[in-house]
Amino acid sequence: MSNQLTRRKFIKTAAVGAVGVAVFPQFLASCKQNKGTGADDGIIRLGFIGLGQQAMYLLNGFIGIPGVQVVAGSDVYGIKRERFLRRVNKHYTENQSEVAVEVYENYKELIAREDIDAVVIATPDHWHAFMAIEACNAKKNVYLEKPLTFTIKEGQMLTKAVRDNGVILGVGSQQRSDANFQHAVKMVQEGKIGKIEKVNAYVGAPPTPYDLPEEPVPADLNWPLWLGPSEYVHYNSQLNPPISLDPEQNEQFWGAWRWYKELGGGFTTDWGAHMFDIAQWGLGMDGSGPVEIIPAGYEDTKYLTYKYANGVVMTEEPFDEKQTKGVKFWGDKGWIEVSRGHFKASDESLLPPVAENTEGAYETKIPHLVNFIESVKTNTDPVVPVEIGHRSCTVCTLGNIAYDLGRPVKWDPAAEKFVDDPEADANRLFNKTYNEGYIL
Numbered sequence: 001m002s003n004q005l006t007r008r009k010f011i012k013t014a015a016v017g018a019v020g021v022a023v024f025p026q027f028l029a030s031c032k033q034n035k036g037t038g039a040d041d042g043i044i045r046l047g048f049i050g051l052g053q054q055a056m057y058l059l060n061g062f063i064g065i066p067g068v069q070v071v072a073g074s075d076v077y078g079i080k081r082e083r084f085l086r087r088v089n090k091h092y093t094e095n096q097s098e099v100a101v102e103v104y105e106n107y108k109e110l111i112a113r114e115d116i117d118a119v120v121i122a123t124p125d126h127w128h129a130f131m132a133i134e135a136c137n138a139k140k141n142v143y144l145e146k147p148l149t150f151t152i153k154e155g156q157m158l159t160k161a162v163r164d165n166g167v168i169l170g171v172g173s174q175q176r177s178d179a180n181f182q183h184a185v186k187m188v189q190e191g192k193i194g195k196i197e198k199v200n201a202y203v204g205a206p207p208t209p210y211d212l213p214e215e216p217v218p219a220d221l222n223w224p225l226w227l228g229p230s231e232y233v234h235y236n237s238q239l240n241p242p243i244s245l246d247p248e249q250n251e252q253f254w255g256a257w258r259w260y261k262e263l264g265g266g267f268t269t270d271w272g273a274h275m276f277d278i279a280q281w282g283l284g285m286d287g288s289g290p291v292e293i294i295p296a297g298y299e300d301t302k303y304l305t306y307k308y309a310n311g312v313v314m315t316e317e318p319f320d321e322k323q324t325k326g327v328k329f330w331g332d333k334g335w336i337e338v339s340r341g342h343f344k345a346s347d348e349s350l351l352p353p354v355a356e357n358t359e360g361a362y363e364t365k366i367p368h369l370v371n372f373i374e375s376v377k378t379n380t381d382p383v384v385p386v387e388i389g390h391r392s393c394t395v396c397t398l399g400n401i402a403y404d405l406g407r408p409v410k411w412d413p414a415a416e417k418f419v420d421d422p423e424a425d426a427n428r429l430f431n432k433t434y435n436e437g438y439i440l
Contacts, residue, residue: 139167
């Protein structure tokens with residue numbers, strides 16, 4: 001039978017991840033006892049790189065965690081540096097804490113500070129690998145927003161940098177700390193719906209060529225530094241949403257850079273890094289991936305399709321009329337569909353237990369942030385370490401490569417390379433050419 005959770009029960013279930021429920025009390029105690037990898041006083045000092053909308057959500061979460069101090073921020077947009085400075089100083093003033101906070105236009109100055117234990121990177125995707133690798137080489141721990149990197153090669157290089165430097169990297173894939181997604185994966189992996197035959201993971205369309213009209217660059221925005229390693233595109237305010245401070249007016253929309261192939265991966269990476277990630281997890285493919293990727297529109301293929309060596313097929317296909325961004329696992333004994341705000345299954349016994357509610361935006365997901373801080377303190381991998389972030393990002397990028405080529409591509413997930421690619425078309429998309437002066 002089909003069973004839909006009531007709205008009230010779902011809100012209670014979805015708000016707190018099982019990891020957070022388990023970790024948070026112990027973490028509060030450990031803040032008093034465990035000096036971990038932070039300074040002699042046991043404090044973990046954070047610097048934020050990229051101070052836009054997502055960073056503000058993350059700031060709201062991290063700044064309230066016991067044993068954490070936010071001491072620095074960096075952004076190429078002056079007004080966003082000022083907003084960050086005001087918010088952090090206001091928090092510490094209200095909490096009667098004396099914490100010195102500095103802001104920088106160039107992230108390199110922040111990374112160079114010896115007192116910073118970890119950096120939180122929430123910039124556009126084209127900067128992720130450069131900033132994260134530089135932070136690793138400076139022995140900083142890293143909380144990096146998804147998708148992990150812009151190219152597959154960058155993901156390989158970042159993974160190596162994390163392990164070579166012995167630092168912690170946590171990926172901002174909050175859904176892995178959500179009780180409903182955890183429960184869905186648990187049911188799938190325990191065989192409660194039988195042998196998995198197919199998966200629907202709906203995320204949305206691939207990126208399109210940049211076509212926004214050119215606008216004047218704000219006086220306090222360093223546009224060349226915003227572009228950094230990326231190829232040149234002219235400025236449009238949708239790429240870096242404007243804000244005001246007096247009166248305060250925050251971003252009215254998400255940065256549109258993510259929808260254009262010069263700067264992002266479209267919905268394929270933006271939501272794929274969440275939903276393909278859950279599918280990979282449920283299928284036990286965290287260390288692997290698909291072997292063939294077929295783009296929508298190729299011959300009779302209606303949806304972007306991933307084929308796995310074990311016969312499972314995953315399609316980027318809606319599972320309901322609302323086109324909910326989420327995942328549906330189909331087994332030979334039942335099915336489960338899960339997304340943010342939604343859990344439905346073929347049998348009532350598959351529904352998740354109820355957890356306590358927690359307030360705040362989904363992007364904050366405090367249990368996920370707590371897990372990263374606990375990992376830094378104990379020098380252990382977080383819920384989503386670099387390898388998982390890289391594999392999930394690879395699935396997304398493979399989809400865009402198939403779209404770009406307009407034909408299927410075959411992939412060896414063990415060797416992480418394309419196979420049966422005689423013209424080397426796919427290999428040319430394995431990495432990208434950077435702006436002059438930028439080398440990884």
